[in-house]
Amino acid sequence: MRDAFHEELDQISDKLVEMSRLTGSAVSRATTALLDADLTLAESVIEADEAIDQMRRELDDTAIDLLARQQPVATDLRMVVTAMRMSADLERMGDLARHIAKVARLRYPDSTIPPTLRATITEMGHAAEKIVAQAGSIIAGKDVSAAVALETQDDEMDALHRQVFEHLLGGHWDAGIQAAVDVTLVGRYYERFADHAVSVSRRVIYLVTGEWAQDGAEIPGIDPGDDD
Amino acid sequence: MRDAFHEELDQISDKLVEMSRLTGSAVSRATTALLDADLTLAESVIEADEAIDQMRRELDDTAIDLLARQQPVATDLRMVVTAMRMSADLERMGDLARHIAKVARLRYPDSTIPPTLRATITEMGHAAEKIVAQAGSIIAGKDVSAAVALETQDDEMDALHRQVFEHLLGGHWDAGIQAAVDVTLVGRYYERFADHAVSVSRRVIYLVTGEWAQDGAEIPGIDPGDDD
Numbered sequence: 001m002r003d004a005f006h007e008e009l010d011q012i013s014d015k016l017v018e019m020s021r022l023t024g025s026a027v028s029r030a031t032t033a034l035l036d037a038d039l040t041l042a043e044s045v046i047e048a049d050e051a052i053d054q055m056r057r058e059l060d061d062t063a064i065d066l067l068a069r070q071q072p073v074a075t076d077l078r079m080v081v082t083a084m085r086m087s088a089d090l091e092r093m094g095d096l097a098r099h100i101a102k103v104a105r106l107r108y109p110d111s112t113i114p115p116t117l118r119a120t121i122t123e124m125g126h127a128a129e130k131i132v133a134q135a136g137s138i139i140a141g142k143d144v145s146a147a148v149a150l151e152t153q154d155d156e157m158d159a160l161h162r163q164v165f166e167h168l169l170g171g172h173w174d175a176g177i178q179a180a181v182d183v184t185l186v187g188r189y190y191e192r193f194a195d196h197a198v199s200v201s202r203r204v205i206y207l208v209t210g211e212w213a214q215d216g217a218e219i220p221g222i223d224p225g226d227d228d
Numbered sequence: 229m230r231d232a233f234h235e236e237l238d239q240i241s242d243k244l245v246e247m248s249r250l251t252g253s254a255v256s257r258a259t260t261a262l263l264d265a266d267l268t269l270a271e272s273v274i275e276a277d278e279a280i281d282q283m284r285r286e287l288d289d290t291a292i293d294l295l296a297r298q299q300p301v302a303t304d305l306r307m308v309v310t311a312m313r314m315s316a317d318l319e320r321m322g323d324l325a326r327h328i329a330k331v332a333r334l335r336y337p338d339s340t341i342p343p344t345l346r347a348t349i350t351e352m353g354h355a356a357e358k359i360v361a362q363a364g365s366i367i368a369g370k371d372v373s374a375a376v377a378l379e380t381q382d383d384e385m386d387a388l389h390r391q392v393f394e395h396l397l398g399g400h401w402d403a404g405i406q407a408a409v410d411v412t413l414v415g416r417y418y419e420r421f422a423d424h425a426v427s428v429s430r431r432v433i434y435l436v437t438g439e440w441a442q443d444g445a446e447i448p449g450i451d452p453g454d455d456d
Contacts, residue, residue, distance in 0.1 A: 068305050073296040081292060081312070088316070169406050177401050177408050181393070184412045 005070045008062070012083045013139060015059045019090040020136030020200070022052050024129050026097035027193060031125025033104040034186065035118060037111040045101035052094035059087045075210060082203050086139070089196040089203075093132065096193045103182055112182040114175035120163050121183075124190040127157045131197040138201045142208050147201040157194035161187050233298045236290070240311045241367060243287045247318040248364030248428070250280050252357050254325035255421060259353025261332040262414065263346060265339040273329035280322035287315045303438060310431050314367070317424040317431075321360065324421045331410055340410040342403035348391050349411075352418040355385045359425040366429045370436050375429040385422035389415050 026045050033042035063084050066072075072080060103112060113121050131153045138147045164187040167173070168180055175183075205211070254273050261270035291312050294300075300308060331340060341349050359381045366375045392415040395401070396408055403411075433439070 064305060064309060067295065067309075068301040071299045077292060077296050081295075084309070085316075088313075165409070168409055173405050177405075178397050180405050180408050181396055181412045184409045185416065188413065188416070 005066070005072060005076060008066050008070075009076075009079060009083070012059060012062055012066075012080075015055060015062075016083065016086050016090065016200075017136050017140045019052060019055050019059070019087065019094075020132050020139065022048070022055070023090055023093040023097060024132040024136065026052070026094055027100070027128045027132065027190075028125065030097045030100035030104065031121070031128070033101050035111060035113060035121060035125075037104065037108055039105060039108045042101040042104040042108070046098050046105065049094050049098040052091055056087045056091040060084055063087075078210075079207055082207055086200050086203050089200045093193050093196045096189045096196075099189045100186055103186055107182065112179050113186075114179055114183075116175075117164065117167055117183060120160055120167070121186070124157065124160045124164075124187070127153065127160060128190050128193045128197075131157065131194050135197045135200045138204050142204060144205050144208050147205045150198060150201045154194050154198045157191060161191045233294070233300060233304065236294050236298075237304075237307060237311070240287060240290055240294075240308075243283060243290075244311065244314050244318065244428075245364050245368045247280060247283050247287070247315065247322075248360050248367065250276070250283070251318055251321040251325060252360040252364065254280070254322055255328070255356045255360065255418075256353065258325045258328040258332065259349070259356070261329050263339060263341060263350065263353075265332065265336050267333060267336045270329040270332040270336070274326050274333065277322050277326040280319055284315045284319040288312055291315075306438075307435055310435055314428050314431050317428045321421050321424045324417045324424075327417045328414055331414055335410065340407050341414075342407055342411075344403075345392065345395055345411060348388055348395070349414065352385065352388045352392075352415070355381065355388060356418050356421045356425075359385065359422050363425045363428045366432050370432060372433050372436050375433045378426060378429045382422050382426045385419060389419045 026048060029041055030045045032038060033045060063080050067077070067080055070076075131150065134146065134150050134153060137143065138150065164183060168183060173180060254276060257269055258273045260266060261273060291308050295305070295308055298304075359378065362374065362378050362381060365371065366378065392411060396411060401408060
């Protein structure tokens with residue numbers, strides 16, 4: 001009984017890793033679509049999000065089925081519930097990548113990113129790819145020390161997000177209101193993407209150690225609920 | 229055994245109603261703080277969010293405890309899992325109200341909302357209050373027809389959100405870049421707030437009827453994942 005349970009839990013974990021791979025690919029392609037004003041690429045990102053949503057539904061069905069059949073208690077129960085929360089985070093990350101792609105599509109054939117911000121947005125795209133790749137490795141390896149280190153990665157994203165605001169509000173913005181609105185939203189999408197990746201990796205720490213700073217609590221300053 | 233289970237489920241439902249009351253109060257006060265540049269009020273909203281977070285933690289602990297002790301299956305199991313998802317939506321709505329209050333605090337003693345947009349933002353605040361109040365009633369009364377009607381409410385918020393963009397991008401914006409950035413973010417916070425309220429009410433439909441458009445799926449165009 002126990003073995004079957006943990007085998008199924010491993011399958012759920014594999015699916016979470018696969019979801020992280022798909023969201024990483026989505027955010028990478030969305031960034032390119034945005035910077036290159038590539039309509040085909042933007043549309044492929046928008047379309048591919050359904051596969052991530054579908055994977056989340058399957059994962060949650062498996063988890064609920066596992067709860068019903070195996071009736072886990074204590075740590076095992078919390079593991080299954082936590083896996084469902086991770087799938088929600090990853091699905092949302094896919095949505096955010098799709099949002100970035102939608103901005104690219106909306107402004108096609110223009111690129112809405114002014115030349116002075118291209119480097120920063122490129123870096124935000126890289127930071128997003130890196131953080132979700134690391135989150136995937138952390139899930140796969142149940143790697144607590146890497147999960148702790150991931151928070152530094154989020155600091156990098158926050159710093160880039162601040163750069164965007166400094167640029168917008170520094171008094172030299174000459175790209176117009178529409179670009180300001182787009183850049184504000186895109187900046188937030190990247191930041192939220194990274195927040196959810198941190199949330200995923202925090203949940204791995206919880207799964208492995210059973211410890212959360214406060215039981216069941218989100219960590220102030222890191223969790224998606226504390227993103228400004 | 230069954231009766232104890234449903235009694236406890238009722239207690240969870242009561243807590244969800246209370247959370248909806250608190251988030252409604254938060255978004256109402258945040259709107260006033262934003263429009264009146266009221267620092268004290270803004271800070272009280274920011275501070276009060278911890279109570280909502282705490283309530284979510286308690287609710288989730290109760291739910292997990294219930295799963296462990298009662299080992300529900302089938303519909304009962306899905307009810308508990310769904311309640312946890314609703315608490316996550318409501319907690320996030322509290323966060324969004326806090327974000328609005330933070331914009332008010334950041335710009336104090338100024339109000340960042342230009343006179344030409346005050347009416348629209350006032351209406352967005354009212355729409356947010358109304359939709360969460362309705363979501364609370366829907367949870368309390370397990371009212372499926374009201375849940376279906378709630379989607380109209382979200383259309384109202386979407387229309388207001390479009391008004392904000394039309395105002396920003398109509399070529400007559402003279403309130404500067406900072407106000408444009410603030411208004412873009414604030415508009416998104418209200419929109420997301422309403423999205424999560426719709427999600428809560430959708431979950432009530434699911435709880436009562438056991439039917440989701442696609443089992444376990446979010447509904448395209450309505451769920452928080454499809455907010456643009």
